[in-house]
Amino acid sequence: MEAEFTLQVNGQARTVRVDPATPLLYALRDDLGLNGPKFGCGLQQCGSCMVLLDTIAWRSCQLPVANVQNAAITTLEGLTRPDGSLHPVQQAFVEEQAAQCGYCLNGMVMSAVVLLTVHPKPDDQTIRNALYRVLCRYGVHSRALAAIKKAADTMKS
Known part of the structure; x- marks a missing residue:
């Protein structure tokens, strides 16, 4: 129905x-x-x-x-801006090459956006805690950490 x-x-x-x-x-x-x-x-x-x-x-x-x-x-x-530019989290993931097959990417980016709204300058453990609900088979977590930190710096300035 x-x-x-x-x-x-x-x-x-x-x-x-x-x-x-x-x-x-x-x-x-x-x-x-x-x-x-x-x-x-x-x-x-x-x-x-x-x-x-x-x-x-x-x-x-x-x-x-x-x-x-x-x-x-x-x-x-x-998340894309009205002018067509990427959200700072998306841009940072591109720059840090924090994607492999692409399946976890969506969850990581969406989780990072929420994280940076709540914690504008998160430490490594806070980032790891925010990503715990996202499984990645290819182990891009170290690049995702770097991307999220880069996005935090970009969003802060």
């Missing part, structure tokens, strides 16, 4: 017609064509599907669309 939902995605009202139990990840990718959040494990374990709901990083692979109608949803695509 499909229903129509209007979601606030990346600053725009977007309408999807899906079953209320449809995971937000599927609506974002399949119905709205947003490829930032990835399907990784489907069990809310890996962080590949991370999005921001208001100001909190959430895994979207099991989160029903019906539960997020009143939230501001931000995907990786929504």
Whole structure:
């Protein structure tokens, strides 16, 4: 039984017609064509599907669309600035080459954005704690640490 939902995605009202139990990840990718959040494990374990709901990083692979109608949803695509430039966290990840296959990248960037909002100058342990919900098979964590520190410095100035 499909229903129509209007979601606030990346600053725009977007309408999807899906079953209320449809995971937000599927609506974002399949119905709205947003490829930032990835399907990784489907069990809310890996962080590949991370999005921001208001100001909190959430895994979207099991989160029903019906539960997020009143939230501001931000995907990786929504972090890009109005002038087309990358968010400082995205730019730092590019500069530090903090990506390998790309599946963990979405979760790391989204987690880092939230972290730097709460802790503008985090130490290594605080960064590690913020990334604990994101699994990376290729071990880019040292580069991610460097990228997040670089982004913190950029955002501070």
